[in-house]
Every structure is written in structure tokens, then in C-alpha cells.
Amino acid sequence: MLQRALLTFNALAIVGLSLIPLQPALAFVDDKRVLSDHRWYTEAYVKDYLVKNYPTLVTGAFHKTVRYAYAADAPVSGSGFSVHQALPMSARRHEAFLWSEKDAGKSLGAEIDKQCVLLISESLHSLKYQVRRARIKARDTNTVAVAVITDVRSGELTAAPRDLSTYKTRPISLIPAEGDRRLLCNVYRSTTRSAGITYEFSVVLTASGFYLRYK
Incomplete structure (x- = not known):
């Protein structure tokens, strides 16, 4: 929970003071909201970016006890794996910032990135936390095994762009991966606020379960 709080704090901090007055009035439902971009990332880029800019956050997503196997890649194979443990998982995350005239000296592309x-x-x-919770519930005390989270897919909220509510029951529409x-x-x-343009970000991931890989 502490790591998650640190992630949230840093996500808020990077966008500058213009985010502060936006947050209390932020509404998940907005009739003026439109899709601006689908930005695809490699896992390597995300990890490298964190290493260079937010090193304290690296282990939150890329801990030595977890790996991610994506649906668009070849199925997990090899020796040393446990029986697959089905565990339907999903993650829905949302953030926003207000881009106004006082932000003219900044790089919008860099802030979005x-x-x-x-x-x-x-x-x-x-996703890592959901697997950890399942292992604790099953009283799995093996601290050596690496959890390989399987069938990881990206998508968007079905109600987007109008509704970006992140409740865990919100339907998800999966989107095929692009390239690698x-x-x-x-x-x-969105142009709802007269003070500037509101940029909002939604990340949706799903996974089917996990294997344990023993060293």
C-alpha cells in the first residue's frame, strides 16, 4: 500500500501546480471529453524510464519476484513451472491534469509521456499485488519462486471517452497490441474547464492468472 501511495504521489507531483485546483472538481463523466491518442509502450521503455527518472518506483512494477507474459507473445513454456493458477485480474487507473497558458514553457509531449x-x-x-494477495491467501511461503503473470492485455473502458470511472465492475474493451x-x-x-484543456489518462490491463517458476 505504501508503494501504491508513492506512485500516486509522484504521478500528481510531476504535472505541476496546475493539477492542484483541478483535482477536487474532477468528474469521471464528461460529455466534452474526446480521445486524443492511443499511446503504446514496450515494457522495456517503461522500466528504463523509471530507472532513469523514478528509481524508487521500479520495484513496484518490476520486482524480482514477478514477470509479465503478454497475450500477443508466445505462450509461456519451459521447465520449472508450476501448474497454471487461474486468477482473472484487472487494473483500471486514471489521472488528469489541466494544461493552461502558464504551462506554455513546458513540453506537453513530455508531460503526457x-x-x-x-x-x-x-x-x-x-496486477503484481493481486497475485501476491492470492499467494498469501493460499499460504504460499515460497520466497524463491517467480510469479509469471499470464495473458496480460491492454484495453480501454467500454464507456470511454464519456465515462472514465475506475470502479472494478466497469466493463473493459480489449485492444490488440501494436507491433512489439x-x-x-x-x-x-476535454474543454469543459474554461481555464485550459484537461488532459486525462486511463490505463486498463487484464490478466488470466499466473505460473510459479522455480529457480
């Missing part, structure tokens, strides 16, 4: 990477990182951390990139950040923009 930061927010997407942090939100993807937090979403991967959520597996992790999607949905970027939206």
Missing part, C-alpha cells in the same frame, strides 16, 4: 509511464507502472503494480508494444495508455482531452 511521464503521466502515461507512471500510470502503466501503477497498473502493473496492481504491449502496454496502452489512453489519452483524452
Whole structure:
């Protein structure tokens, strides 16, 4: 929970003071919200970005005890794996910032990239946490095995762009991966606020379960 709080704090901090007055009035439902971009990322890019810019957050998503196997890649194979443990998982994350005239000296593209990477990182951390919770519930005390989370897919909320509510019951629409990139950040923009343009970010991930790989 502490790591998750740190992720949230850093995600808020990077977008500057313009985010502060936005947050209390932020509404998940917005009739003026439109899709701005589907930004796809490789896992390597996300990890490298964190290593360079937010090293304290790396283990939240990329701990030595977890790996991610994506649906678009070849199925997990090899020796040393346990029987697959079915565990339907999902992660829904959302953030936003207000881009106004006072932000003219900043790079919008760089700010969007930061927010997407942090939100993807937090979403991967959520999958890792769900597996950890399942292992604790099963009284799995093996601290050597690596959990390989399987069939990881990206998508968007079915109700987007109008409704970006992150409740765990919100329906998800999966989107096929592009090239070698597996992790999607949905970027939206809205002109609801007169003070500037609201940029919103939604990351949605699903997974089917996990294997334990023994060293």
C-alpha cells in the first residue's frame, strides 16, 4: 500500500501546480471529453524510464519476484513451472491534469509521456499485488519462486471517452497490441474547464492468472 501511495504521489507531483485546483472538481463523466491518442509502450521503455527518472518506483512494477507474459507473445513454456493458477485480474487507473497558458514553457509531449509511464507502472503494480494477495491467501511461503503473470492485455473502458470511472465492475474493451508494444495508455482531452484543456489518462490491463517458476 505504501508503494501504491508513492506512485500516486509522484504521478500528481510531476504535472505541476496546475493539477492542484483541478483535482477536487474532477468528474469521471464528461460529455466534452474526446480521445486524443492511443499511446503504446514496450515494457522495456517503461522500466528504463523509471530507472532513469523514478528509481524508487521500479520495484513496484518490476520486482524480482514477478514477470509479465503478454497475450500477443508466445505462450509461456519451459521447465520449472508450476501448474497454471487461474486468477482473472484487472487494473483500471486514471489521472488528469489541466494544461493552461502558464504551462506554455513546458513540453506537453513530455508531460503526457511521464503521466502515461507512471500510470502503466501503477497498473502493473496492481496486477503484481493481486497475485501476491492470492499467494498469501493460499499460504504460499515460497520466497524463491517467480510469479509469471499470464495473458496480460491492454484495453480501454467500454464507456470511454464519456465515462472514465475506475470502479472494478466497469466493463473493459480489449485492444490488440501494436507491433512489439504491449502496454496502452489512453489519452483524452476535454474543454469543459474554461481555464485550459484537461488532459486525462486511463490505463486498463487484464490478466488470466499466473505460473510459479522455480529457480
